[in-house]
Amino acid sequence: MGGLQIPLEHVQVLAAMLFSCGLLGLMLRRNIIFMLMSLEVMLNSAALAFVAAGAKWGQADGQIIFMLILAVAAAEISVGLGLVLQIQRRFKTLDMDTANRLRG
Amino acid sequence: MNLLALVPALPLFSAILLMVSAGRLPKQIAAVLGVGSVGLSAVCVVIISQGFLADGQVREVTLWTWIAVDGFTPAIAFYVDGLTVVMMSVITGVGFLIHLYSVEFMADDQSFSRYFAYMNLFVAAMLLLVMADNLLLLYLGWEGVGVCSYLLVGFWYRDPANGRAARKAFVVTRVGDTAMALGLLLLFTELGTLDIQPLMAAANSQWQVGGSLPVLATALLLGGAVGKSAQLPLHTWLPDAMAGPTPVSALIHAATMVTAGVYLIARTHELFLLAPATLTAVAWLGLATLLLAAFAALAQNDIKRILAYSTISQIGYMFMALGVGAFSAGIFHLMTHAFFKALLFLAAGAIIHALHHEHNIFRMGGLRTRLPVVFTSFLIGSAALAALPFTSGFYSKDSILLAAWALPDIGPILWTGGLLGALLTALYSFRLVFVVFFGEAKTEPDKEVGWKMALPLVILCALAALGGWIGQPLGDVFPASEHPVAHAVEAIGIAVPLLGLLIAYLIFLGGQLSVARVTESAVGKALQAFWLQGWRLDGLYHAVFVRPFTALARSCRNEPVDLVYNALVAVTRWGHRALVTTQTGELRWYATSMVFGLIVLVAIMLRNAS
Numbered sequence: 047m048g049g050l051q052i053p054l055e056h057v058q059v060l061a062a063m064l065f066s067c068g069l070l071g072l073m074l075r076r077n078i079i080f081m082l083m084s085l086e087v088m089l090n091s092a093a094l095a096f097v098a099a100g101a102k103w104g105q106a107d108g109q110i111i112f113m114l115i116l117a118v119a120a121a122e123i124s125v126g127l128g129l130v131l132q133i134q135r136r137f138k139t140l141d142m143d144t145a146n147r148l149r150g
Numbered sequence: 151m152n153l154l155a156l157v158p159a160l161p162l163f164s165a166i167l168l169m170v171s172a173g174r175l176p177k178q179i180a181a182v183l184g185v186g187s188v189g190l191s192a193v194c195v196v197i198i199s200q201g202f203l204a205d206g207q208v209r210e211v212t213l214w215t216w217i218a219v220d221g222f223t224p225a226i227a228f229y230v231d232g233l234t235v236v237m238m239s240v241i242t243g244v245g246f247l248i249h250l251y252s253v254e255f256m257a258d259d260q261s262f263s264r265y266f267a268y269m270n271l272f273v274a275a276m277l278l279l280v281m282a283d284n285l286l287l288l289y290l291g292w293e294g295v296g297v298c299s300y301l302l303v304g305f306w307y308r309d310p311a312n313g314r315a316a317r318k319a320f321v322v323t324r325v326g327d328t329a330m331a332l333g334l335l336l337l338f339t340e341l342g343t344l345d346i347q348p349l350m351a352a353a354n355s356q357w358q359v360g361g362s363l364p365v366l367a368t369a370l371l372l373g374g375a376v377g378k379s380a381q382l383p384l385h386t387w388l389p390d391a392m393a394g395p396t397p398v399s400a401l402i403h404a405a406t407m408v409t410a411g412v413y414l415i416a417r418t419h420e421l422f423l424l425a426p427a428t429l430t431a432v433a434w435l436g437l438a439t440l441l442l443a444a445f446a447a448l449a450q451n452d453i454k455r456i457l458a459y460s461t462i463s464q465i466g467y468m469f470m471a472l473g474v475g476a477f478s479a480g481i482f483h484l485m486t487h488a489f490f491k492a493l494l495f496l497a498a499g500a501i502i503h504a505l506h507h508e509h510n511i512f513r514m515g516g517l518r519t520r521l522p523v524v525f526t527s528f529l530i531g532s533a534a535l536a537a538l539p540f541t542s543g544f545y546s547k548d549s550i551l552l553a554a555w556a557l558p559d560i561g562p563i564l565w566t567g568g569l570l571g572a573l574l575t576a577l578y579s580f581r582l583v584f585v586v587f588f589g590e591a592k593t594e595p596d597k598e599v600g601w602k603m604a605l606p607l608v609i610l611c612a613l614a615a616l617g618g619w620i621g622q623p624l625g626d627v628f629p630a631s632e633h634p635v636a637h638a639v640e641a642i643g644i645a646v647p648l649l650g651l652l653i654a655y656l657i658f659l660g661g662q663l664s665v666a667r668v669t670e671s672a673v674g675k676a677l678q679a680f681w682l683q684g685w686r687l688d689g690l691y692h693a694v695f696v697r698p699f700t701a702l703a704r705s706c707r708n709e710p711v712d713l714v715y716n717a718l719v720a721v722t723r724w725g726h727r728a729l730v731t732t733q734t735g736e737l738r739w740y741a742t743s744m745v746f747g748l749i750v751l752v753a754i755m756l757r758n759a760s
Contacts, residue, residue, distance in 0.1 A: 073742050081737070142737045149735030 057098035064091035162274035168267035184266030192242035227283035232623035237280035247606035254602040272298035315393035322387040326377015333370030364424040379411030392454040396499030405488035433473020440466025444574035449681035476553030483546035490534035493610035504595035516591030536576035542617030576650025584658040
């Protein structure tokens with residue numbers, strides 16, 4: 047493995063920025079589809095951190111965990127999209143602040 | 151012998167029939183059932199007592215075993231000896247006459263058949279009481295007559311005052327009944343049986359005379375007797391029990407139920423003989439009651455209340471007789487008292503009936519010529535009550551006083567007290583006669599006395615006048631008590647009631663003796679008011695027992711014990727409401743709170759790591 051080595055710190059900072067972007071999106075956006083996209087960004091930022099760490103230490107674990115996160119993300123998005131359809135049918139909107147019927 | 155079982159069964163059957171029909175039977179049929187059942191039962195009693203007088207054999211019948219639990223097997227069984235025969239004759243005989251009288255007295259009442267249902271039930275319970283072979287069955291009858299007394303005192307239940315009087319009668323006697331129940335439990339745990347005859351035998355063989363157990367057991371039984379027989383200090387219910395119809399007062403509160411206490415002590419006299427201390431207490435209790443009630447009777451205005459206090463006073467004589475060991479004299483007085491007091495009550499009922507429910511004796515007067523049958527009855531009844539010579543009351547009261555005199559030490563005191571009571575008795579009974587029947591008429595009677603009311607009066611007149619010659623088959627039941635007595639003592643016993651009659655005549659009829667100076671003075675007025683209210687014992691009991699109890703009940707109304715649990719509920723509810731506000735239902739709010747929570751957790755972990 048030769049060539050240009052990207053320092054681990056850079057990757058970690060990128061992952062942290064991606065995670066923060068996703069988190070901010072989750073907290074600030076009201077549209078459910080954007081919230082799900084923010085969630086995907088957060089998952090991928092975590093996956094990026096794993097891959098970089100695995101490459102740094104020469105361990106396969108990072109890659110394996112990446113595969114796991116990929117599977118989790120696929121499952122999550124399939125369920126999530128199903129929910130999106132239901133919400134659209136029931137509330138005729140995707141604004142999550144109006145779909146707050148589960149309040150106490 | 152099934153005749154014995156029929157005696158209480160007939161009135162019971164009729165009572166059930168009248169209750170089940172719930173007033174749908176015509177009055178004639180209800181009357182035939184009510185009077186006929188008691189009459190038939192009286193016929194059975196006559197046959198039984200004829201047989202008993204012929205051979206003197208004790209009759210015992212066991213119908214069935216009532217309860218069988220590990221050595222405790224009370225049976226529904228009857229035991230009939232001389233004492234029971236006397237009681238049965240009084241209950242069914244006098245009871246029949248009163249039932250017959252009631253047919254006319256209650257003729258206009260809407261609840262005619264309810265009245266006879268209760269009366270028949272009472273007769274059945276009372277017969278059970280006196281015929282019972284064991285104390286548990288006796289207790290069943292004992293409580294049965296209590297219930298019937300409650301039902302009949304409150305018979306005219308639309309007036310709340312009658313309901314109050316009924317409740318008072320029930321609750322006050324319940325105090326005594328509780329003591330009696332404890333006495334039964336003590337007897338059973340100590341002697342292992344409640345069958346009366348084996349119980350007496352066991353007590354005689356196992357207990358010492360004057361030991362603490364017999365004194366305790368008899369004191370508890372005495373408690374029951376005192377409550378039922380309206381003796382001090384539980385007598386306050388009887389004057390109020392006059393709220394019921396007058397024949398009820400005659401049957402229950404004069405002739406039969408109130409003498410149940412006397413019967414109980416006579417029936418268990420072998421126990422009482424083992425406890426001389428209790429027996430002495432019975433004598434003193436009787437003396438105190440008879441004097442107290444006689445003074446109270448002097449001041450009453452209500453004809454029935456005078457008779458009620460007089461009943462308390464006469465039962466005091468019976469208790470005194472039991473206390474001095476003259477059991478046959480006590481039962482003798484019980485019988486004669488049943489005759490003349492039933493007569494007086496029925497005569498009073500006839501007056502009340504004719505005068506539109508007028509009870510105040512000072513609004514009567516001059517009834518001598520207008521109600522001649524009633525006047526004759528009342529005169530004979532009063533003469534017997536006052537123990538004028540050769541009336542039935544004379545013989546019975548005389549034998550009590552002579553037995554008291556013969557007792558060493560305390561005998562003369564009891565005798566003197568009894569004589570004072572006899573003087574007062576003559577005074578108040580003839581005050582009643584002179585005020586009600588002589589002088590000018592104040593209220594006109596509007597009804598004649600029909601034959602159904604007149605016949606019982608006439609028969610009871612004969613019994614009250616001549617009942618003193620009826621012999622009682624009590625020789626085998628009680629220990630003999632013969633006392634040689636000086637003639638002077640006997641002469642005084644005859645003279646004192648006559649003196650009372652003379653004083654009453656001089657005050658209330660002749661007018662030679664004026665008591666106005668005494669009664670108009672401040673002390674006289676206060677004393678009169680004091681006696682009118684029965685020595686203010688009602689007020690005392692109200693202050694000492696009723697008021698603290700109601701105060702306690704009121705303080706418990708808000709359930710202080712529940713405060714702890716209610717506080718727990720309040721705190722939980724409050725916490726619930728506080729937490730519910732965080733459940734907004736908004737997804738972004740949840741996500742944000744999770745982020746902040748995470749930040750806090752990470753901050754703590756970093757701080758601990760460094």
